[in-house]
Amino acid sequence: MQLRLKEHWKLVALGLALLVAIAFIVVSVISDSSDAAWPKQKTGGPIVEQGVVDVDLSDPPQQAWELDVRALTDNPGDVLLSMPSTLDSYYGYGNTYQVSDVLVAATAYPLPKTDESSSSQGVGAVTLVGVNPDDGSPLWKTRIGGVIGQCSQQNESTIIACWGDRRMIFVDTATGTLMSDLGTDFDLNGATIAGDTVYTSGERMDGTVRTRILASGTTTNLTANFVRTFEPSEKFGAVYTVPHTDTVIAMEQGDGGDPQYRYRIYDLQSGAERFRFEGDSLVPTGNGLFLTSVGGRSGYAGTQNLLASDGSTIRAIPIPSYSSSSYPSKPSTAVPMFLGDGAYDPESGDELWRSSQIVNTATAGTGSAIAAVVGKTILVTSPETRTISGLDVESGRQLWQTPWQDGYWVRSGATDGDHFVFSDYTGMHSIRARDGKMMWSVPLPPEVDPRGVVVSNAGKNVSFSWQNHFTVWR
Secondary structure, three states: OOOOOOOOOOHHHHHHHHHHHHHHHOOOOOOOOOOOOOOOOOOOOOOOOOOOOOOOOOOOOOOEEEHHHHHOOOOOOOOOOOOOOOOOOEEEOOOOOEEEEEEEEEEEEOOOOOOOOOOOEEEEOOOEEEEEOOOOOEEEEEEOOOOOOOOOOOOOEEEEEEEEEEEEEEEEEEOEEEEEEEOOOOOEEEEEEOOOOEEEEEEEOOOOOEEEEEEEEEOOOOOOOEEEEOOOEOOOOOEEHHHHHEEEEEEEEOOOEEEEEEEEEEEEOOOOOOEEEOEEEEEOOOOEEEEEEOOOOEEOOEEEEEEEEOOOOEEEEOOOOOOOOOOOEEEEOOOOOEEOEEEOOOOOOOOOEOOHHHHHHHOOOHHHHHHHHEEEEEEEEEEEOOEEEEEEEOOOOOOEEOOOOOOOOOOEEEEEEEEEEEEOOOOOOEOOOOOOOEEEEEEEOOOOHHEEEEEEEEEOOEEEEEEEEEEEEO
16 A cells, blocks of 8 residues: 555666566466465466555445654654665655554664655654554564665565665564564565575676576575576676576666666476577566566657567457556456457467457556456556446456546545445445446545555555645545
8 A cells, every 4th residue: 555656666777677577477367376276267467466455445434543753663753664665765754554463564764865856854763663464553663774675565475575775674564573684695676485485686796797696595595406597798787586487687777778677487397598689678467477668768668579488479459558557456267368448368378369458548548457366357547538337257248337527536546346436536435346336426525636545455455645644544
């Protein structure tokens, strides 16, 4: 969960590369989950749930509590930081994020600004706080100090990794236990925990030459399994893993024109190179497939192709589009992967159906119009017709259409498996997925800027947040 649309990442190329990596996970509608959590489907992908609440959204929930940073810290003047990134800076707002059944917050004391033109200021020692999603009370407090900039975003268990420069820590968020505090001989820029294995990535600098590094180990020994280095280069780049498909992707900048990036894809376990690609982007999607883009520019996604695990071309995507944002999902059937205006089988790449309603062309570029997947219904929005529509997930056929003036601003949200609750320019609303009936609305407070409003889930409850206000409803 976050309190604003914009998340301030460090302005370095490696950070940008990691953002791309995170977007890849969204495109494929997957997470770093164990194979046991990925039931095979005849058509469509695994049934992945996100943004799910236990609250009955047929009636408006009531506010249960509002987060008070003063209850999370013993140090007057501490502020709430923006989890799970930018933990070394304060931008005037903060948020928590969910790990298993606990909300994890970070607090610190803001330091005086060294540059008055900057939108952020440094912070002192950071403390992680486990927050009870039922009443907002602190469950534990763990001081992690400084030199920590980010924590892992995709977490399959209660354990999170947090890192900065050459320091990595692991915290069990169920108890707040600091499991280990480790140093490395290379600069860290990413970590993924898959089962009992920890994959860390970074680079080592020698003058202007960068050697990218991937290590595999445990929470007590980051290099216990292996350390691999990649061809040195003066270009910015990154290495990241997709354990679910036994994949490593190494990327680096091009020479300033086309191609924008160069990619090499490897087997995670053996280290063997599979194939290379040059273009704007290469993202994992489906079950071991890749979506590539070439020739993309501002407002245009370029030409997109779907590749097999060995890099061979399966098909072109007829209507290229930018990837969709993460959306609430509680499907009752297998879900295909959505690329452009089409739904595709994530195993074979076969086209299942196409619909112009799942893309949005009203704003700059072509992007996804999908707002949620609930039951057997895909909820899509249209800024042009000012509507919310329900499509059948198995055929793409329109089931219903509901006029909605702020259809261009439907965003974020949560689901109980029958309804989709979301925010727009006027408030928080609930719509029934099976027939498009609007169930209820809660208006925004008059002083709230709707651009900073986020509706999501807090544990199994609904969160309704803006700026420095984080409220939980049930």
